[in-house]
Amino acid sequence: MNNRAVLYPIAAVVFWAGNNLVGKMSVDVISPAAIAFYRWALAALLLTPFVLPSVWRVRRVIFRNLGRLTLLAALGIVAFQSLAYLAAAHTSATNMGLIGALVPLITLLLSVLILRDAPTVGAVVGGALSFFGLAILLGQGHPSQILDQGVNHGDAMLLAGATAYALYGVLIKRWILPLTTWQSLYVQILLGLIWLSPAAILSPSMALSGDALPLVIYAGIFASVLAPFCWMQGINKLGASRNANFMNLVPVLTTASAIPLLGETIHGYHLLGGGLALGGVWLSQKLKKTLWARTPEPA
Template identity: 25%
Template structure:
């Protein structure tokens, strides 16, 4: 059953999408000084330390226990955190930020397909149609109205398809942890993903695929790391997982269509000049997302109230904005 779209709950995935949209141009500037794997690992080493500290303060050491779900946590952490972030940073070496971010708009469709494959839940026809319309708008931006533009992404595009698939699996998996607070789920999966990133970076450094950054390099990218850690990793991921638990994976995933739009706005502010067809495509994407949200809000509520879970307990749900402000 799809959850009704509530304005306050919708603020969480909206915050995450906006934060991630700005992240692509910011990280692209840091890649000039730090290799992709090392940049991703440094980012999540800092973020995970912060998340663990917040979790211990709010929920105590018992929240670090896996409760017999270690395999699920590790798989989701490796596929979601490590897979998405490593592939995204690697892809940024092969294509511009606004091009890479466009692939994120496929998240709603891929999430619904993952849900269909794993749970046997067919996508709601209206949401699927509106997701396809949004994807059409993104396609206009990618191709600039010409089919010849489909071949410009190459290896970077393939990496992003894998990254989005990993994030769709992670987003769907988050709905299976209704008894955990978003903070606990985020922290434990981040621990698993960060361990995988660290192993990949050490291996890549050892064989010469990349080089460990010098202290001066990390200092030079401190502003980018600060944003990537505090905003795009800690606040945004907490907001995303909160939104997934409150809205459901399919509804939350719709907001990912705003990631490329935000990236384009940032790039325009930095001097990029899009063509008219790109602006039309962005407008179609936004219109489809708004229509999907309105359709979800007007959906008829069930006659009997749903069984409460730990997620509906205000004590168990973490407000990432409030956490970040403390």
């Protein structure tokens, strides 16, 4: 295997980490509805010449699966990304990276509930460790504070978005749509734009200023097109399991970039809570021994 293959997942996580910074930088520059809509509109425009011909050839397959694709678009294109942009005004880029890193663990837990996969030792131990770390992070070093004051609105939205994206991944695994990855993504983007249109129409401002334009370009090209491309190339060349390990770099890169670029301050609870949460995610990916046999699907 060519060692240069690792550059693909590294590039993908760099682009995604950068998108967390873009989300934070978009506050007071462009409305969440506007950046969400323009981002995916740009991605659709870029993908159309390459993907539309093949999508047209399988249009009957798409129409048969339109309901599922619509739900996937609502979860992956709309809920996950829009909640992140809304949350950016109420939380830090560091928290965006750390909470987003919980997606693989939440996916494992939802797989037990929806796909009836047998829970692994890693899912149980890692889940408990991540939950404790998350409580420290959200309670800013004092988990009991969550009971007294609740969770920061921004962090709550990030958790909801992470859960939506985890459910997105579980449903993709369950349904196994008869489309290529690019065909499926392209159709979801188009459907996502339909979902996003009402918010865009009702938004007080859809203005695209000179300050906002670079943010939209980054989100539309690097985070929406190049990152998925590099990630899929990494899976093809390295395998899904090895490729997935690189995802743990997203919060590290986000934090390392947010300190000099956004002037964010890292506190002890970020290191302790974030470290425990990431450690739990790592354990969930490494300890794959199941606690019991997979529950069979009902007849």
